Structures are given as C-alpha cells and as structure tokens.
Amino acid sequence: MEITWSTKLYCLIGNPIDKSLSPIIHNNIFKILNENSIYLAFNVEEKNLKNLINGFKSMNVQGFNVTIPYKKKIIDYLDDISPEANIIGAVNTVKNQNGKLIGYNTDGEGFLRTFYDENIDLKNKNILILGAGGAAYGIGVSLGLKEIKSISIGNRNLEKAYLLQKRINKINSNIPVTVDNLSLNNIEKENIHIIINSTSIGMYPMENLVPIELNGFSKDTIIYDIVYKPQNTQLIEIAKLKGFKTLGGLSMLLNQAILSQKIWLDLREDDLNRLKSIEGKLSTYLK
Numbered sequence: 059m060e061i062t063w064s065t066k067l068y069c070l071i072g073n074p075i076d077k078s079l080s081p082i083i084h085n086n087i088f089k090i091l092n093e094n095s096i097y098l099a100f101n102v103e104e105k106n107l108k109n110l111i112n113g114f115k116s117m118n119v120q121g122f123n124v125t126i127p128y129k130k131k132i133i134d135y136l137d138d139i140s141p142e143a144n145i146i147g148a149v150n151t152v153k154n155q156n157g158k159l160i161g162y163n164t165d166g167e168g169f170l171r172t173f174y175d176e177n178i179d180l181k182n183k184n185i186l187i188l189g190a191g192g193a194a195y196g197i198g199v200s201l202g203l204k205e206i207k208s209i210s211i212g213n214r215n216l217e218k219a220y221l222l223q224k225r226i227n228k229i230n231s232n233i234p235v236t237v238d239n240l241s242l243n244n245i246e247k248e249n250i251h252i253i254i255n256s257t258s259i260g261m262y263p264m265e266n267l268v269p270i271e272l273n274g275f276s277k278d279t280i281i282y283d284i285v286y287k288p289q290n291t292q293l294i295e296i297a298k299l300k301g302f303k304t305l306g307g308l309s310m311l312l313n314q315a316i317l318s319q320k321i322w323l324d325l326r327e328d329d330l331n332r333l334k335s336i337e338g339k340l341s342t343y344l345k
C-alpha cells in the first residue's frame with residue numbers, strides 16, 4: 059500500500075509499547091482488507107495523555123487501541139463509552155465517530171471467542187482463573203456475564219483476588235466465586251472443567267515456570283494459557299504431555315484486534331473469519 063494524502067491513521071498508545079504485536083496485526087489486516095490506512099504505536103507519558111487525545115481529535119485520527127497502563131485512565135478523556143466497556147471499567151479500543159471519541163472494550167469478547175471458535179460451551183462449567191491482574195479482570199467480568207456454574211480464583215496476592223471476586227459478584231451474584239492462593243488447597247480440583255492461566259508465569263523471564271501443578275484435575279479439564287509468548291508455554295507443554303486439551307493465548311490476542319477492526323470499519327462476521335489467516339504469520343514473530 060502506498061501512503062498518500064488520504065491514508066488514515068490508527069495507532070496504539072501505552073507505556074511501554076515495545077515489542078507490541080499490534081502494529082503487525084493491524085497493518086496486515088489493512089493489507090488483507092485493501093484499506094488505505096496505517097497503524098503506528100506510541101509510547102506515551104501520562105502527563106501528555108490529555109494533550110495527545112486532543113491532538114488525535116484535531117488530526118482526525120480514525121481510531122486507536124489503548125494498553126497498559128491507560129485502559130482505565132483513558133475514560134476521562136473520551137466523549138462516551140460502550141455499555142460493555144462500562145461494565146468492565148476499562149477501554150482498549152477507541153473509535154472517532156464524526157469527531158467524537160467513543161471507547162469500547164474487545165478484551166472480554168476476544169477471550170470468549172476462543173471458546174466459540176473451538177465449539178466449547180461455557181454453560182454450567184466450573185472455571186478456575188489463575189491470576190487477578192488486568193487480564194484476569196477482563197476475563198472474570200466476561201465470564202460473570204455468562205451462565206457459568208462457578209468461578210475459582212487462584213492468585214499469589216489474596217487481596218487482589220478478593221477484589222476480583224467482589225467485582226464478579228457485583229455483576230452476577232448468582233455465580234459462586236471462591237478465592238485461594240496458587241497452592242489451590244481450598245479448591246475442589248476434580249470438579250474444575252476449565253483452567254485459565256492469566257498470570258505472567260510462563261512468559262519471559264518466567265518461561266521455565268508453571269503457575270500450578272496439574273495433579274488432581276480431571277483428564278477432561280481444558281487448559282487455556284493466555285500467555286502467547288512463547289506460544290507453547292511450559293504449562294501448555296506439560297498439559298499436552300499429560301493428555302489435556304489445551305488452548306494458547308494467540309487466538310485471544312488476534313480476536314481482540316479483529317474485534318477492534320470490526321468497530322472501526324463496521325466489518326461483517328464473514329470479513330472477520332478472513333482475518334484469522336494472520337495467525338500463521340504472527341507465529342513467526344513469537345519464536
């Protein structure tokens with residue numbers, strides 16, 4: 059694609075944004091869709107956030123993604139946010155709609171789509187979430203909106219796990235939510251259907267570690283590690299060797315990006331499936 063006077067600008071803002079795969083994903087999507095658009099990444103200091111957003115409006119930037127640490131803070135500078143972003147309490151996608159900046163959140167739906175893609179029904183499942191950081195929040199809230207049987211949270215810092223429990227209960231008080239540390243002594247392992255690792259364990263510099271041992275879980279348990287670099291984390295490797303079904307983090311990463319594009323470009327579902335072909339290309343950046 060040639061950059062011309064009419065090339066539209068999209069971008070990522072965050073701090074740090076080094077090694078983000080978003081420019082690769084979005085510029086490849088623009089290529090597939092034949093869109094005259096470009097996607098850049100900007101490392102932004104918090105003190106400059108307000109001026110930057112005003113500048114985006116002045117320059118008519120078409121849309122942008124927001125990453126750590128601004129997913130909550132950005133809301134102060136937007137004209138409106140979607141009901142989903144409001145429930146999650148964070149924005150990762152902003153669309154410029156005729157000069158108004160509207161915030162959305164595609165993290166939760168991006169996470170859930172991995173299950174839809176794999177034909178896994180979440181109804182009546184007992185789910186164990188490992189971690190209580192930013193990603194666990196999006197995951198916990200999106201699961202809270204589904205007909206899940208129970209949620210268990212295992213996290214090193216119990217205080218953070220209790221905050222997440224409170225948040226899920228506020229959304230849906232019908233789902234029992236239990237809390238434990240990563241020893242999982244209080245959790246009935248044999249009843250868990252799906253384990254989701256949303257801790258940073260497995261990612262550099264902890265790529266040789268696992269968040270939990272898999273002893274005591276049923277052989278039918280699905281192990282979903284949202285860490286995507288490396289693609290085959292230690293947890294995934296061990297789970298595969300033990301015969302568990304496994305899901306990696308790359309599809310969540312790609313799905314939330316595709317859903318941002320859906321918002322920006324008003325794409326249809328069949329356009330979205332076409333964009334999944336990028337997954338193979340991304341793998342080469344994750345070695």
Ligand code: NAP
Nearest residue numbers: 189190191192193194214215256257258261284307310311
């Ligand atoms: P975060 O907010 O920093 O949370 C990190 C989590 O990991 C916390 O629960 C933290 O526990 C736990 N943790 C970190 N080091 C630990 C250790 N040594 N021992 C035990 N627990 C430890 O990070 P995040 O944004 O939630 O991201 C978490 C992971 O998910 C990252 O690897 C990230 O790359 C991945 N992710 C993937 C996607 C995707 O699209 N696939 C999207 C978002 C995030 P404490 O509360 O005890 O500190």
